[in-house]
Amino acid sequence: MSTARFGVIFGLSLAAAAGLDRWLGSPGDLSLLLALLFWSALGQGAIALVAAVELAQGKWLGALRPLLLELAPCLLASPILFLLLETHLAAYPWSAQPTLWLAPVFFLARNTLLLALTAGLALGFARACRREESPWRGRLAVLYLFSFVITQSLAGFDWVMSLDAPWISTLFGPLFFVEAFFGATALAVILSAVLCWRGVAAARPIVKDSATLLFGFSLLWGGLFFAHVLTLWYANIPEEVAFLTSRLEIPGMLELGIFMVLAFFAVPFTAAIPSKSRSVPGIALVLAVSVLLGYQAEKAFYVLPRAEVCAGLWFVQWILLGIPFLARLIPWIRNAAI
Numbered sequence: 001m002s003t004a005r006f007g008v009i010f011g012l013s014l015a016a017a018a019g020l021d022r023w024l025g026s027p028g029d030l031s032l033l034l035a036l037l038f039w040s041a042l043g044q045g046a047i048a049l050v051a052a053v054e055l056a057q058g059k060w061l062g063a064l065r066p067l068l069l070e071l072a073p074c075l076l077a078s079p080i081l082f083l084l085l086e087t088h089l090a091a092y093p094w095s096a097q098p099t100l101w102l103a104p105v106f107f108l109a110r111n112t113l114l115l116a117l118t119a120g121l122a123l124g125f126a127r128a129c130r131r132e133e134s135p136w137r138g139r140l141a142v143l144y145l146f147s148f149v150i151t152q153s154l155a156g157f158d159w160v161m162s163l164d165a166p167w168i169s170t171l172f173g174p175l176f177f178v179e180a181f182f183g184a185t186a187l188a189v190i191l192s193a194v195l196c197w198r199g200v201a202a203a204r205p206i207v208k209d210s211a212t213l214l215f216g217f218s219l220l221w222g223g224l225f226f227a228h229v230l231t232l233w234y235a236n237i238p239e240e241v242a243f244l245t246s247r248l249e250i251p252g253m254l255e256l257g258i259f260m261v262l263a264f265f266a267v268p269f270t271a272a273i274p275s276k277s278r279s280v281p282g283i284a285l286v287l288a289v290s291v292l293l294g295y296q297a298e299k300a301f302y303v304l305p306r307a308e309v310c311a312g313l314w315f316v317q318w319i320l321l322g323i324p325f326l327a328r329l330i331p332w333i334r335n336a337a338i
Contacts, residue, residue: 022087024313027088029088029091030088032084032088036081037160042184043325047126047144050068051144052141054129063203064188069129075122078118082115091163092163102162114154121143125140156176160303167242185291186292189210189287192284207284211277211288212278218291247305253304260297263294268287
């Protein structure tokens with residue numbers, strides 16, 4: 001797809017999402033944040049996956065590597081749309097009595113600048129990767145991964161955890177950037193399965209490798225999530241239990257939490273234990289979709305009890321933010337060599 005054509009699609013999608021937010025979003029509505037949490041993590045995680053494989057000198061991504069790098073321009077949406085949260089800061093309890101760290105201007109500035117820096121590094125890394133002899137590939141990969149980890153950690157600490165201020169968890173940041181890697185691996189599984197069905201023979205081993213990595217990340221996420229709860233018990237800090245109990249007391253949240261654990265951990269872990277299941281594109285695709293559904297369910301579990309979210313507005317904005325991703329991926333898949 002030409003840069004001009006993508007620019008038009010990108011601009012129209014962002015303008016529509018921003019217009020709906022201004023027109024239908026109330027001061028306490030965080031529908032846009034919920035959609036932004038999903039797509040920013042998916043886009044940033046896709047580039048981070050390529051950067052990690054680049055530094056490890058891995059070859060298993062193969063034909064998927066340039067496809068994931070196609071998503072780099074989509075990261076520019078995050079800093080633009082994040083500024084719109086200025087009108088929704090009333091949803092955060094600290095907005096009435098801001099502190100030095102949780103002050104509206106500083107909150108918006110640090111996250112917007114980090115999102116812009118991550119997008120810029122992603123574009124630079126993608127350009128360097130297209131030039132196979134570029135000496136900047138390794139350096140930009142390292143810089144991008146540092147920026148990615150910090151940005152996703154702040155998404156956990158600032159965007160979500162501060163909804164329960166002054167509640168604090170040091171595991172929230174690591175959980176978020178691991179989940180971004182997890183979601184990107186699920187995306188790699190989906191894309192490799194689609195390429196398999198398109199007849200690209202080189203994509204078949206990628207399905208098994210990415211599904212195996214998905215299996216590993218399900219274990220890692222399960223360990224982190226368990227450690228998050230275990231700490232409350234062995235450190236004897238019952239005051240932090242309110243974060244979970246206040247959510248589980250809300251109708252529907254218990255079911256959402258159970259679905260989150262099943263989709264994020266139980267399904268990909270148990271179904272991917274047999275090695276043969278990871279080689280079947282259809283099974284791997286189901287596991288990947290389960291992970292992405294679990295990711296969105298988890299963010300809803302964190303945000304819904306603390307902020308107003310209009311389901312219809314969130315869904316439309318979620319679709320609109322996904323259009324630039326599809327605009328980058330579909331032409332490449334369509335033209336993939338068979």
